[in-house]
Amino acid sequence: MMKGLQRKISYRDLPSNFYSEEGKVEFPNVEIFAFNEKLADELGIDDVGQFSGGVEGIAMAYCGHQFGHFSGLLGDGRARLVGEASDGEGRLFELHLKGSGRTAYSRGGDGKATLGSSLREYLVSEAMAALGVPTTRALSVVLTGEKVRRQNIELGAIVCRSGRSHIRVGTFEYAATLGEESMRALADFSIERLYPNAPSHGAERYVYLLSEVAKKQAHLVSKWMSLGFIHGVMNTDNSTISGETIDYGPCAFMDVFHPLKTFSSIDRNLRYAWNKQAEMAHWNLTRFAESILPLLGTTEAEQVKNAEGALGSFEGLFRNYFNTMMAKKFAIELNEETSPFIIESLEMMTEEKVDFTIFFRKLTQFANGDKSQRSSFEASWLKKWTSISDASLFEKMKKVNPIRIPRNHQVERVIQSSNQGDKLAFENLLEAITSPYEENEKWAEYEKAPDGKEVVRRTFCGT
Numbered sequence: 001m002m003k004g005l006q007r008k009i010s011y012r013d014l015p016s017n018f019y020s021e022e023g024k025v026e027f028p029n030v031e032i033f034a035f036n037e038k039l040a041d042e043l044g045i046d047d048v049g050q051f052s053g054g055v056e057g058i059a060m061a062y063c064g065h066q067f068g069h070f071s072g073l074l075g076d077g078r079a080r081l082v083g084e085a086s087d088g089e090g091r092l093f094e095l096h097l098k099g100s101g102r103t104a105y106s107r108g109g110d111g112k113a114t115l116g117s118s119l120r121e122y123l124v125s126e127a128m129a130a131l132g133v134p135t136t137r138a139l140s141v142v143l144t145g146e147k148v149r150r151q152n153i154e155l156g157a158i159v160c161r162s163g164r165s166h167i168r169v170g171t172f173e174y175a176a177t178l179g180e181e182s183m184r185a186l187a188d189f190s191i192e193r194l195y196p197n198a199p200s201h202g203a204e205r206y207v208y209l210l211s212e213v214a215k216k217q218a219h220l221v222s223k224w225m226s227l228g229f230i231h232g233v234m235n236t237d238n239s240t241i242s243g244e245t246i247d248y249g250p251c252a253f254m255d256v257f258h259p260l261k262t263f264s265s266i267d268r269n270l271r272y273a274w275n276k277q278a279e280m281a282h283w284n285l286t287r288f289a290e291s292i293l294p295l296l297g298t299t300e301a302e303q304v305k306n307a308e309g310a311l312g313s314f315e316g317l318f319r320n321y322f323n324t325m326m327a328k329k330f331a332i333e334l335n336e337e338t339s340p341f342i343i344e345s346l347e348m349m350t351e352e353k354v355d356f357t358i359f360f361r362k363l364t365q366f367a368n369g370d371k372s373q374r375s376s377f378e379a380s381w382l383k384k385w386t387s388i389s390d391a392s393l394f395e396k397m398k399k400v401n402p403i404r405i406p407r408n409h410q411v412e413r414v415i416q417s418s419n420q421g422d423k424l425a426f427e428n429l430l431e432a433i434t435s436p437y438e439e440n441e442k443w444a445e446y447e448k449a450p451d452g453k454e455v456v457r458r459t460f461c462g463t
């Protein structure tokens, strides 16, 4: 397979009720706001113009459980799959537009996106990629020349993102409504694209799929949590089979640490709080298992046993990933003696109301010789940390404790100046957060926690 754009969209190989063909949509005045040259280069794309406007493509059908309740058919109401590109290693990536106009699944929606939400997605997803978190990437943001009505009148925009796959748990919930043959087609498609090492046939093939997705999700959520990231809307329609982070809406990196922190204005029950994310990923995986149940065995008893077997390891996997990542952040050797220290430390961090990123940043500085940071830590905790941390791991702390993350107040500031036509603030923040581990004085401003009036407590779906 040659690097670069492919001639077809593979998703069209699925039965036609998995998607809807969408024709070109005209926008008044399409203008590029941001273009990710590095990503375009990786994917062998030289002309972003071809993905800039409401080009023809397919809107994917999917269902979803939103905040715990089944919503029925949702689908890409303002998004479409417009192409596919291969990277240098022969891996295929889908190109997906968001904000590209109404589709067969738009229901009451206008099919549009705002510049603000598109830039938020661009900044946060690119920061995540730089932090080593599996995620969709942002290729471009274009202004459409339209005004979009939300809480305010906003500038319309389209974000083009790339991802290994846009298949969601909700896509399987949809397939389940179509019957076993369609379900098998979707499962086989997913396996060929994402899990090609699966057994070639039999229930084992689909048990493998379920186990691998569970592993990917356990890994993903532990990555999020180790960075203080809160996705915000972990509905099954925003939960991928590839294990990539998708749909950056009311998401955020925490400033002050609290395990029950949420940001979404509509998540009143704290369903998707920082420390609930593993449980919620497991909940979504259970919906996934239910959807593919007929493929998991020949008898009902066998199906249930296989599903339980595949999902039974989730909790342990998650714990293991999370503790391993946290141990690296604290520079401790992980064992039975040291692992309670992680929990104790998170409790201390909650009580002390520390800034999550700055706490680990300072600990890294302290460990690597900056003794002036001593006063930043609670004395008895520091004594314990000093006694159990491993000096041979101090240097490595720099690779897991980022200096800069896209803080909410900075993102909001960038959105405001971008709305005024100033791109510089966007470009500067982007540069700073896509080199998250690099020491550089010129980015000192982006390290800072928000002061009182800058704190963003809620983000809205004002998308």
Ligand code: AMP
Pocket: 074, 075, 076, 077, 078, 079, 105, 106, 107, 108, 109, 110, 111, 112, 113, 233, 237, 238, 247, 249, 461, 463
């Ligand atoms: P999201 O919250 O962005 O994950 O979207 C949830 C569902 O609502 C998906 O089916 C979206 O396609 C749909 N949706 C969100 N915003 C719009 C919009 N402006 N127009 C049409 N559909 C939308």
Ligand code: MG
Pocket: 237, 238, 247
């Ligand atoms: Mg979504």
